[in-house]
Amino acid sequence: MKYESQRVAMPYFIFALILFAGQIVFGLILGLQYVVGDFLFPEIPFNVARMVHTNLLIVWLLFGFMGATYYMVPEEAQTELHSPMLAWILFWVFAAAGTLTILGYLFVDYATLAEVTMNKLLPTMGREFLEQPTITKIGIAVVVVAFLYNIAMTALKGRKTVVNIVLITGLVGLAVLWLFSFYNPGNLATDKYFWWFVVHLWVEGVWELIMGAILAYVLIKLTGVDREVIEKWLYVIIAMALITGIIGTGHHFFWIGPPEYWLWLGSVFSALEPLPFFMMVVFAFNMINRRRRNHPNKAAMLWAMGTTVMAFLGAGVWGFLHTLAPVNWYTHGSQITAAHGHMAFYGAYVMIVLTIISYAMPIMRGRPYGNSNTAQIVEMWGFWLMTISMVFITLFLTAAGVLQVWLQRIPESGEALSFMAGQDQIALFYWMRFVAGAFFMAGLVVYFGSFFIKGEASPAEEVRGPATADA
Amino acid sequence: MAERFTKSMARNIYLGGSAFFVLLFLALTFDTQLRAMPERDNRDELTEQVVRGKHLWEENNCVGCHSIMGEGAYFAPELANVFDRRGGGDTEVFKAYMKAWMNAMPTNIPGRRQMPDFNLSDSEIEDLAAFLEWTSKIDDNGWPPNIEG
Numbered sequence: 001m002k003y004e005s006q007r008v009a010m011p012y013f014i015f016a017l018i019l020f021a022g023q024i025v026f027g028l029i030l031g032l033q034y035v036v037g038d039f040l041f042p043e044i045p046f047n048v049a050r051m052v053h054t055n056l057l058i059v060w061l062l063f064g065f066m067g068a069t070y071y072m073v074p075e076e077a078q079t080e081l082h083s084p085m086l087a088w089i090l091f092w093v094f095a096a097a098g099t100l101t102i103l104g105y106l107f108v109d110y111a112t113l114a115e116v117t118m119n120k121l122l123p124t125m126g127r128e129f130l131e132q133p134t135i136t137k138i139g140i141a142v143v144v145v146a147f148l149y150n151i152a153m154t155a156l157k158g159r160k161t162v163v164n165i166v167l168i169t170g171l172v173g174l175a176v177l178w179l180f181s182f183y184n185p186g187n188l189a190t191d192k193y194f195w196w197f198v199v200h201l202w203v204e205g206v207w208e209l210i211m212g213a214i215l216a217y218v219l220i221k222l223t224g225v226d227r228e229v230i231e232k233w234l235y236v237i238i239a240m241a242l243i244t245g246i247i248g249t250g251h252h253f254f255w256i257g258p259p260e261y262w263l264w265l266g267s268v269f270s271a272l273e274p275l276p277f278f279m280m281v282v283f284a285f286n287m288i289n290r291r292r293r294n295h296p297n298k299a300a301m302l303w304a305m306g307t308t309v310m311a312f313l314g315a316g317v318w319g320f321l322h323t324l325a326p327v328n329w330y331t332h333g334s335q336i337t338a339a340h341g342h343m344a345f346y347g348a349y350v351m352i353v354l355t356i357i358s359y360a361m362p363i364m365r366g367r368p369y370g371n372s373n374t375a376q377i378v379e380m381w382g383f384w385l386m387t388i389s390m391v392f393i394t395l396f397l398t399a400a401g402v403l404q405v406w407l408q409r410i411p412e413s414g415e416a417l418s419f420m421a422g423q424d425q426i427a428l429f430y431w432m433r434f435v436a437g438a439f440f441m442a443g444l445v446v447y448f449g450s451f452f453i454k455g456e457a458s459p460a461e462e463v464r465g466p467a468t469a470d471a
Numbered sequence: 472m473a474e475r476f477t478k479s480m481a482r483n484i485y486l487g488g489s490a491f492f493v494l495l496f497l498a499l500t501f502d503t504q505l506r507a508m509p510e511r512d513n514r515d516e517l518t519e520q521v522v523r524g525k526h527l528w529e530e531n532n533c534v535g536c537h538s539i540m541g542e543g544a545y546f547a548p549e550l551a552n553v554f555d556r557r558g559g560g561d562t563e564v565f566k567a568y569m570k571a572w573m574n575a576m577p578t579n580i581p582g583r584r585q586m587p588d589f590n591l592s593d594s595e596i597e598d599l600a601a602f603l604e605w606t607s608k609i610d611d612n613g614w615p616p617n618i619e620g
Contacts, residue, residue: 038579189508235482242488246496257611260612332614333541417619
């Protein structure tokens with residue numbers, strides 16, 4: 001850690017991980033409700049648990065991105081953070097607002113929550129992933145703007161690197177697109193169209209810039225490969241992400257009202273969306289092969305490789321599986337979508353945040369070359385348990401989805417099973433998904449355990465040839 | 472990557488490519504929203520009652536279990552075509568069905584998925600029914616493949 005103010009990333013990372021644990025607990029509740037329908041009913045109905053599960057994910061990833069930014073930007077800019085105090089204030093504001101919102105979901109009836117937060121004045125609630133009360137949405141906007149101010153002031157007074165520029169571009173995009181969450185017309189078709197401006201253009205657009213920047217930063221640090229090479233890759237990857245992903249939004253416009261030309265545009269461009277993820281895999285493995293140093297933080301290296309592979313599989317391959325309009329006609333809104341969603345979010349965004357945490361946390365804890373060997377081995381056990389469990393969650397949901405499509409979607413009206421009759425038929429796969437989810441939880445516990453293992457920090461590394469000044 | 476491919480070339484592809492596709496996306500959005508959608512989304516019938524129904528749909532977080540035009544949660548049936556599935560395409564039949572259904576919830580059958588009782592009044596249920604009927608008439612390229620959604 002070269003600048004004292006980078007340390008403000010620590011509370012962000014810790015809080016992100018706490019929320020991550022909450023997300024998984026609610027994931028297990030949901031998984032069980034799929035097969036034991038009345039589990040925790042009426043105390044925690046499915047819709048409440050789902051809202052908690054998905055909103056915790058979004059919020060903890062935002063905490064992770066913010067922590068990553070506070071850690072990376074000062075070091076890249078070679079200057080202290082503009083205002084560590086502001087970063088701390090925003091941390092507490094965001095943590096309090098996030099916690100209150102989740103508690104509101106759990107302990108207040110949703111319609112009552114809408115009433116007491118005066119949703120009528122500016123109705124924004126009750127849309128998937130955008131369930132937050134309007135006041136929380138405004139709070140998120142304010143926190144993000146103040147955060148961007150702090151970051152911009154830092155970046156502007158120092159060295160302007162490509163990593164910083166790309167990261168900040170992604171974050172500005174995130175903030176601007178968030179404004180669409182406030183637009184909720186009475187026309188459902190219009191509402192849905194612009195809802196995707198937040199949801200798709202975040203996860204298949206600007207978030208890829210954030211992911212690319214974090215990955216590039218970690219690879220510069222871990223491999224010592226010349227910055228020029230890494231920055232060139234980063235530009236090509238994010239170019240591909242936006243060139244395919246922006247018009248690729250069209251794969252959501254097939255069946256919600258927009259005209260037929262989206263069937264073609266959405267199919268063609270989204271079929272190319274795996275490209276940037278494939279390039280990230282090639283990028284990471286290439287840089288590691290060409291490394292100029294053997295960084296002793298092997299766990300961080302594993303996360304960096306893992307995130308590219310899993311993002312390619314989850315977002316790329318599983319996305320492609322059902323993105324072509326003639327396929328999507330049958331699979332839209334089935335468990336195939338759920339399978340893709342789980343692996344894509346885990347691979348791309350959960351794992352990139354865990355990558356930067358794995359790299360930065362030991363440094364902030366006074367272990368510049370990584371945790372002790374034992375701690376790293378335990379962390380890598382956590383990595384494998386969680387990652388393999390997620391692969392199985394995805395496979396079981398895919399099997400459930402294929403069966404669902406076969407029973408409920410492909411036969412003609414009259415022949416097809418009703419939704420609930422179909423669900424009964426695929427219960428076995430839901431049970432297996434639940435078991436895989438329990439293993440994921442076990443992996444998370446092991447991962448958390450790795451933070452509490454003491455022992456000698458990793459010694460300084462062996463340098464292969466002259467390391468660059470940056471690394 | 473070959474040495475001839477420089478960082479500034481990569482940057483130009485990024486800037487030029489994304490600027491072009493942002494503009495194209497905006498143009499397509501204007502065409503979709505201003506030209507195409509008025510023909511497709513049945514907006515002439517978008518009454519105040521339908522909008523009230525949409526807000527009820529939102530304020531009770533219906534999308535937390537159900538999907539509508541395939542979007543939402545996959546825990547409970549698709550509802551963009553429930554007007555056709557359960558109402559047979561008839562407004563009065565559908566209203567009657569909705570009232571009977573909403574008032575029968577939750578079933579409390581052990582082990583089965585449960586829908587909460589949302590304590591809606593009869594007129595609120597009619598608003599919700601109007602919203603679902605209106606939604607069923609959006610031209611969504613014929614999705615879903617069959618009546619089961």
